Amino acid sequence: MEHYNMNLTLKVWRQKNKNAAGHFETFQVKNISSEMSFLEMFDVLNEQLIAEGKEPIAFDHDCREGICGMCSMHINGRAHGPWHHTTTCQLHMREYKDGDTIVVEPFRANAFPVIKDLVVDRSGFDRIIQAGGYISVNTGNAVDANALPIEKHDADEAFAAAACIGCGACVAACPNASAMLFTSAKVSHLALLPQGDPERSIRVENMIRQHDKEGFGGCTNIGACEAECPKGISLENIARLNREYLAATFRGGSKNSI
Amino acid sequence: MTLNSKIPAGQIDAKWTTYKSTCKLVNPANKRQLEVIVIGTGLAGASAAASLGELGYKVKTFCFQDSPRRAHSIAAQGGINAAKNYQNDGDSTYRLFYDTIKGGDYRAREGNVHRLAEVSANIIDQCVAQGVPFAREYGGLLSNRSFGGTQVQRTFYAAGQTGQQLLIGAYQALERQVALGNVTQYSRHEMLEVVMVDGKARGIIARNLVTGELERHFGHAVLLCSGGYGNVFYLSTNAMGSNVTAAWKAHKKGAYFGNPCFTQIHPTCIPVSGDHQSKLTLMSESLRNDGRIWVPKKQGDNRKPNDIPEEERDYYLERRYPAFGNLVPRDVASRAAKERCDAGYGVGASKQAVYLDYASAIERYGKVEANKLGLENPSKEKITELGKGVVEAKYGNLFEMYEKITGENPYEVPMRIYPAVHYTMGGLWVDYELQTTVPGLYALGEANFSDHGANRLGASALMQGLADGYFVIPYTLGNYLADDIRTKSIPTDHPAFVAAEKEVSDRINKLMSIKGTESVESFHKRLGKIMWDKCGMARNEKGLKEAIEEIKALRKEFWSNVRIPGDINEFNPELDKANRVADFLELGELMCIDALNRNESCGGHFREEYQTEDGEALRQDDKYMYVAAWEYKGESQYELHKEELNYEVVHPTQRSYK
Ligand SMILES: Cc1cc2nc3c(=O)[nH]c(=O)nc-3n(C[C@H](O)[C@H](O)[C@H](O)COP(=O)(O)OP(=O)(O)OC[C@H]3O[C@@H](n4cnc5c(N)ncnc54)[C@H](O)[C@@H]3O)c2cc1C
Ligand code: SF4
Ligand code: FES
Numbered sequence: 037m038e039h040y041n042m043n044l045t046l047k048v049w050r051q052k053n054k055n056a057a058g059h060f061e062t063f064q065v066k067n068i069s070s071e072m073s074f075l076e077m078f079d080v081l082n083e084q085l086i087a088e089g090k091e092p093i094a095f096d097h098d099c100r101e102g103i104c105g106m107c108s109m110h111i112n113g114r115a116h117g118p119w120h121h122t123t124t125c126q127l128h129m130r131e132y133k134d135g136d137t138i139v140v141e142p143f144r145a146n147a148f149p150v151i152k153d154l155v156v157d158r159s160g161f162d163r164i165i166q167a168g169g170y171i172s173v174n175t176g177n178a179v180d181a182n183a184l185p186i187e188k189h190d191a192d193e194a195f196a197a198a199a200c201i202g203c204g205a206c207v208a209a210c211p212n213a214s215a216m217l218f219t220s221a222k223v224s225h226l227a228l229l230p231q232g233d234p235e236r237s238i239r240v241e242n243m244i245r246q247h248d249k250e251g252f253g254g255c256t257n258i259g260a261c262e263a264e265c266p267k268g269i270s271l272e273n274i275a276r277l278n279r280e281y282l283a284a285t286f287r288g289g290s291k292n293s294i
Numbered sequence: 295m296t297l298n299s300k301i302p303a304g305q306i307d308a309k310w311t312t313y314k315s316t317c318k319l320v321n322p323a324n325k326r327q328l329e330v331i332v333i334g335t336g337l338a339g340a341s342a343a344a345s346l347g348e349l350g351y352k353v354k355t356f357c358f359q360d361s362p363r364r365a366h367s368i369a370a371q372g373g374i375n376a377a378k379n380y381q382n383d384g385d386s387t388y389r390l391f392y393d394t395i396k397g398g399d400y401r402a403r404e405g406n407v408h409r410l411a412e413v414s415a416n417i418i419d420q421c422v423a424q425g426v427p428f429a430r431e432y433g434g435l436l437s438n439r440s441f442g443g444t445q446v447q448r449t450f451y452a453a454g455q456t457g458q459q460l461l462i463g464a465y466q467a468l469e470r471q472v473a474l475g476n477v478t479q480y481s482r483h484e485m486l487e488v489v490m491v492d493g494k495a496r497g498i499i500a501r502n503l504v505t506g507e508l509e510r511h512f513g514h515a516v517l518l519c520s521g522g523y524g525n526v527f528y529l530s531t532n533a534m535g536s537n538v539t540a541a542w543k544a545h546k547k548g549a550y551f552g553n554p555c556f557t558q559i560h561p562t563c564i565p566v567s568g569d570h571q572s573k574l575t576l577m578s579e580s581l582r583n584d585g586r587i588w589v590p591k592k593q594g595d596n597r598k599p600n601d602i603p604e605e606e607r608d609y610y611l612e613r614r615y616p617a618f619g620n621l622v623p624r625d626v627a628s629r630a631a632k633e634r635c636d637a638g639y640g641v642g643a644s645k646q647a648v649y650l651d652y653a654s655a656i657e658r659y660g661k662v663e664a665n666k667l668g669l670e671n672p673s674k675e676k677i678t679e680l681g682k683g684v685v686e687a688k689y690g691n692l693f694e695m696y697e698k699i700t701g702e703n704p705y706e707v708p709m710r711i712y713p714a715v716h717y718t719m720g721g722l723w724v725d726y727e728l729q730t731t732v733p734g735l736y737a738l739g740e741a742n743f744s745d746h747g748a749n750r751l752g753a754s755a756l757m758q759g760l761a762d763g764y765f766v767i768p769y770t771l772g773n774y775l776a777d778d779i780r781t782k783s784i785p786t787d788h789p790a791f792v793a794a795e796k797e798v799s800d801r802i803n804k805l806m807s808i809k810g811t812e813s814v815e816s817f818h819k820r821l822g823k824i825m826w827d828k829c830g831m832a833r834n835e836k837g838l839k840e841a842i843e844e845i846k847a848l849r850k851e852f853w854s855n856v857r858i859p860g861d862i863n864e865f866n867p868e869l870d871k872a873n874r875v876a877d878f879l880e881l882g883e884l885m886c887i888d889a890l891n892r893n894e895s896c897g898g899h900f901r902e903e904y905q906t907e908d909g910e911a912l913r914q915d916d917k918y919m920y921v922a923a924w925e926y927k928g929e930s931q932y933e934l935h936k937e938e939l940n941y942e943v944v945h946p947t948q949r950s951y952k
Contacts, residue, residue, distance in 0.1 A: 071567045079572055086813045091859050094867055096360065098533040100573050103458055104364040126698045151504055152865040162361050166473040170466035171425045175345040175764045178423035182380060185434030195427035195452055198459060202363055231425050
């Protein structure tokens with residue numbers, strides 16, 4: 037692939053900490069190679085800032101392979117930027133051309149307070165999982181893995197739901213800042229498997245309760261989440277969550293729900 | 295101190311059973327009084343913490359990411375081995391044991407490896423029970439694929455996201471224990487010191503990475519599950535934050551470091567594209583199942599790969615190793631790629647790459663599909679279309695990742711690949727119980743040195759991490775803590791905590807006060823270059839000696855000229871990085887010392903002076919059949935202790951994959 041270099045203008049959200057007011061700051065970056073990843077372009081900018089004696093921009097990242105879910109930039113108004121099914125770290129600079137201006141913000145949601153610059157607190161996701169996103173099986177209690185055949189179709193669908201990386205782009209993309217796509221991905225993954233059956237009612241009830249308690253908004257079926265999800269988590273999962281929830285309440289709720 | 299590996303007596307296949315039925319136990323009431331600190335929430339840490347929480351211990355977990363679910367294990371792609379023999383292709387516990395010992399080039403302990411093979415099957419059962427969505431066949435049963443260094447199909451997988459699915463399984467088990475109040479989790483926390491009381495590990499000092507505050511945490515025992523140190527090379531397939539800090543602090547407090555120079559260079563990674571490169575991306579070994587590796591037969595051939603006719607391609611792995619072909623172990627495949635590129639046959643702009651080609655797999659699968667569909671005389675296009683569908687189902691996410699990074703479509707054009715640093719077989723020395731040389735301090739997963747000898751086979755790290763966490767530590771930790779039930783929690787105003795915290799804050803203050811001119815990143819890059827050039831895929835005495843001096847000089851420069859912006863008491867990623875790079879600058883030297891000491895080639899450690907006529911690694915069993923365990927004695931001073939390896943079951947031979 038032919039590569040080229042470019043100069044860019046970046047407008048980046050700066051915020052000292054959770055309580056400080058934030059603002060946009062403008063930077064020029066030069067000689068960015070089209071072969072760089074978006075985060076490598078930020079590395080270049082940060083090295084430049086350090087050399088100038090300024091504070092580099094804080095952003096979350098770790099694997100840089102699109103799987104850990106840590107990176108989280110809102111780029112020109114879109115969670116993880118313009119590429120379909122792509123995390124920020126996998127976006128590459130060949131998307132841009134010389135002279136472009138790029139606006140970068142953190143993932144915004146009341147339930148995701150800013151920690152610094154582009155870094156937000158997504159610990160609410162852990163608490164939603166704690167509320168029921170598991171199968172209660174202690175180590176050592178398992179039967180032989182092949183004693184429980186699972187139809188390939190169900191297994192594949194469960195896998196597709198389990199592919200969620202917990203990045204929060206769905207929340208950032210949603211006008212209501214709802215985390216329903218994330219929550220439904222876990223409910224679906226476990227509801228599609230026979231192992232998940234015994235706890236299906238209590239799981240969906242408690243996870244939704246925690247979702248609301250965290251301050252995530254309600255789902256009004258807008259679909260922006262699905263469009264921005266880097267892992268292609270489908271809205272079907274929200275429909276399934278709703279069915280699970282209805283069934284659970286129809287059964288009079290779970291005896292164990294807290 | 296003489297090293298006691300504590301391998302139980304008896305026949306190889308009875309050792310673990312004997313251990314389990316004779317080790318000491320802790321009763322449930324006492325467990326509630328015992329506190330355990332787990333550093334790391336990857337496969338090893340999350341599985342250990344969840345299992346110990348279930349048993350009733352009071353557990354605290356720490357990770358530097360914003361959630362335990364993001365530990366680097368999440369990135370593992372290809373699969374996890376287990377001796378289930380579901381394929382009826384001749385697999386057994388013994389064979390997995392044998393393959394691992396041989397794959398490790400006879401530098402691993404037989405007792406440990408056999409235990410690993412024994413518990414491997416339980417891992418798959420446990421994961422399935424948790425809801426891990428492994429790939430399945432149409433009949434509903436689990437699917438397997440093959441991996442390098444074996445001739446059976448024993449690898450379980452979930453598309454190219456096996457690590458993610460296994461980690462999410464362990465994470466969910468962990469979060470359940472958090473909900474039940476058995477585990478408290480600390481994310482965005484970095485452990486920076488071990489606290490020792492009366493010669494035992496009794497806690498840690500951790501830094502809250504959001505506020506910068508230092509915290510003291512007590513534990514009756516401390517488990518280090520902090521992963522590998524491949525990032526000492528700067529460029530590796532590891533996540534950006536992966537580091538050696540936890541293990542290194544333990545080392546400086548008395549834990550010996552085992553075989554630090556044993557590094558795995560993975561043959562199939564996307565090649566470096568320029569100076570801006572921040573990390574390297576793995577293309578899973580599972581791709582070698584179906585892909586064929588080649589270079590042009592002509593040196594410096596600049597034609598496009600698809601323009602090079604079949605008879606002008608050199609499938610060098612198939613040529614050199616007919617029995618294993620493209621599935622030779624990683625060390626062998628990596629060296630073979632380097633050999634071809636060094637000899638001038640490399641491809642791509644940098645000429646530091648070889649092709650991994652899917653054309654024949656697409657054709658083969660396409661024909662099978664056409665047959666299944668009952669198509670008579672399918673066109674070439676139809677076959678290709680069907681074949682691409684099969685390849686996409688198996689490796690789709692990897693192909694997509696390749697295309698995102700390189701801008702090239704690997705279904706049409708062969709991928710360019712080159713070896714890259716991937717895994718560290720070395721790590722903290724542990725005995726059979728996973729205890730380091732410091733009482734009460736344990737190391738699990740990639741952080742220990744234990745099971746893979748000089749070369750790890752593919753799909754065995756996930757197996758080892760989960761074996762350690764789910765099935766080994768719950769027994770061996772109990773055996774230690776049974777003697778500790780009378781020890782009350784030590785208050786964290788104890789002088790040992792105060793002193794340890796002061797050590798950490800002094801060091802941080804020192805780093806911040808340097809106010810030099812060069813960034814942490816640039817020191818890290820320079821260290822990485824020394825390591826890759828002189829302690830990488832091929833090593834020699836002269837280069838290693840130079841590297842040691844260069845690293846010392848670089849370390850000195852770092853401590854006098856590093857520039858860390860920002861403040862201590864705030865979210866400051868540059869400071870986090872500086873803490874890690876400072877430790878890499880010490881570890882790098884020890885790796886070179888170890889590589890220099892080991893006058894032989896084995897597995898991933900290739901000393902140019904020691905090779906056979908046809909360029910294969912030449913071991914020196916009479917001199918180096920030992921684990922090199924290094925004791926820290928002060929800056930640049932390390933004392934070597936040897937743990938001799940005894941092979942009672944497998945007879946070491948010159949490894950051959952021909
Ligand atoms: C790209 C890639 C693909 C791979 N594919 C496979 C595969 O297909 N099959 C296979 O078997 N193996 C594979 N491996 C290897 C395998 O993934 C790792 O060896 C294994 O996951 C390591 O697990 P772990 O639990 O030991 O450590 P990790 O998963 O690395 O976890 C380390 C943990 O320690 C924490 N930590 C580290 N330092 C500190 C500190 N100072 N303070 C607090 N917390 C700390 C981190 O936050 C993290 O939670 C792959 C590796 C890579 C890089
Ligand atoms: S559903 Fe998609 S966007 Fe939301 S957290 Fe999961 S992977 Fe991210
Ligand atoms: S850094 Fe891991 S998904 Fe982007």
